[in-house]
Amino acid sequence: MNPHVLRRVIFTPAVRIDGVLKCTGRVPTLAEATSWLATAAEAQPEES
Secondary structure, three states: OOHHHHOOOOOOOEEEEOOEEEEEOOOOOHHHHHHHHHHHHHHOOOOO
16 A cells, blocks of 8 residues: 555645644645644653
């Protein structure tokens, strides 16, 4: 089976962040992408 189908990506382009499908079939807006990346960065544990 196609690896994209296994990851639930039916249309391209697609954006996945930390394994979560955020957008498929279109290019996200700058505001969307910025929000997703900021949320992902906040969720990451701080390195010591």
